[in-house]
Amino acid sequence: MTDLTSRAASPTLDEVAVLAGVSRATVSRVVNDSPKVSPEARQAVLSAVAELRYVPNRMARSLVTRRTDTVALVLNEPNTQVFSDPFFASIVRGVSATLADTDLNLVLLTAQDEREQQKIGRYARQGHVDGVILMSVHSDDPLPDILEEAGIPLVLCGRPFDDRAVAFVDADNRGGAQEAAAHLAAAGRRRIATITGPLDMIAGVDRLAGYQAGLQAAGLEVCSDLVAEGDFTEVGGARAMAELLDRAPDLDAVFVASDPMAVGALRALREAGRRVPEDVAVVGFDDAAIAERCDPPLTTIAQPLTDMTPLLTELLLRQIEGVGGPAESRVCRTHLVRRASA
Amino acid sequence: MTDLTSRAASPTLDEVAVLAGVSRATVSRVVNDSPKVSPEARQAVLSAVAELRYVPNRMARSLVTRRTDTVALVLNEPNTQVFSDPFFASIVRGVSATLADTDLNLVLLTAQDEREQQKIGRYARQGHVDGVILMSVHSDDPLPDILEEAGIPLVLCGRPFDDRAVAFVDADNRGGAQEAAAHLAAAGRRRIATITGPLDMIAGVDRLAGYQAGLQAAGLEVCSDLVAEGDFTEVGGARAMAELLDRAPDLDAVFVASDPMAVGALRALREAGRRVPEDVAVVGFDDAAIAERCDPPLTTIAQPLTDMTPLLTELLLRQIEGVGGPAESRVCRTHLVRRASA
DNA sequence: CACGGCCGTGAGAGCGTTCTCACGCCCCCG
């Protein structure tokens, strides 16, 4: 009977109601699992739903509930190279897995430049999402302000630059970096260099600060020609390493603020004929999968991603539920993973 | 006057209309850039919009227009490792850039398993998106069927397994692989192996077929112990290379179906003490950024990504506009990039 | 000077939901 060839408009609640011989309200109740429906009515509705292949129209529903059951994970990163950083993949995977058990949808939004950030801001303000997890925040990003002002639930992955009252989840970047520096110093290294992350990102700043604190605690001088800024990419790491070797040929160790950069540094060291760890000890940061496989395997600071991603979503959900209270935040401990490079 | 502390509900068209002293319809016209508005009215509305910081509610709009101005790019990939494949990053970046000039929003959706695929299918059927670009299609993926049946505009990145009438954009994987094999044969290699992609993906199948065709055209025997299946990851490539060296120690060349796998293969060859290209010539596929940097720099088959991503979006938009006609598809030519590895 | 046409405008219906009521029904208790 049904015309299977024509592209039928999706059925509405009304049509289901008519077919099931009940009212729209009852269908709505069944669809939303309300308990106040008789078994017979429920059954009639369910078969009507199945027969018509009814799917609720979310726009209509959202219009009245003011909920979209969708949260966004924003990858706020102009550097495409970084987009393929395993760190992102891990976070995405973790958040996605946490949300899989709920009936919330996850969408990923990427912004390469300020124009796209504005677009994302608009997207959020238009009511497409219930909340936002924001990754890779740079010092001049407008997005946190836009979202905060619009009153959209927000959790940052990484603490904000200022002391604003916004929820965030972060690794103890400072502590981790300090431990890395301490480890190198304890091994007898005296000319310990560092390749930092981008210094417009808090992770870059904090890991640099931790490195400096570690040197000072070990009684070593903090010396600016032992510091080179990287960009969290492998290419950037190699470039920075070459620069350091040029500026400070006598360096005997380097703390690299991310594993992809450390891989690049390893390559640059090999090309310069330095042995790792004999001539130069290397410690990375992240404990990415590649740290285990590179040559030599990389000693690194592990971030507790398995703790961080559930926290990220939990904090966001709590804000969405609107249990009020101040924005909660969490800092997760890191730990040193010893391999061959240091 | 305005209470800045309370979380004011976002203003509606009505409130703007009242403030501007016009009707709701006129405000709507201004917001939607209709020409039939007098300059005075337009000005009044614009200042009211600015004053109230009015942002249209997309749910309400979509409810009547049946358009969301959002398209989804689905990364349909269970293997997290692959998610950080630069190929994905390039496609995402390209599509995103193409869409940046339009007023369409792009959301990324990822599916690790069938459950998440179903969730994405539901998401799309509920009317969240106007169309879908589907990447990384495996042979048993339910998503193409779900979306097609729901009548949602769809473009595949990579041709489908069967000859279904669905739009797609693909590289000439077969032709590219054949050229790679021909190149190796022309260089006098006689025992040419291959590391394939996953054979439940069409790119894996087609590149294998091209390799076989290339060998046959060169009068070489196609031999099953020269074929190992990889998974498009670096680790998988290394494993497959080790397997090949074990099975066929006399191989003198290998065509690797993706650059990340080729990097792994290079590593495995080095560990086995084989020189590249002297002992074993290597050709990759993709021309990813890493191909230039690895040791030795990788000869590879370049995919015309700069052509493919605009096509992908163009084909989708055409479907969304509904100009009817049969689903159009395109296959883009590849070309060999010669570097040191072969 | 009358009349048709165009242009800017507003009233109002509708998009597909949810949700608040109010209304019967049946059961239980007094």
Place this chain on the structure above:
DNA sequence: CGGGGGCGTGAGAACGCTCTCACGGCCGTG
């Protein structure tokens, strides 16, 4: 046997927008 109290149900009003249609004012033309 009568009255209260669930409990399942349905009618109808929102939600914030778009869009059709009709209307008044102005012009140009006959």
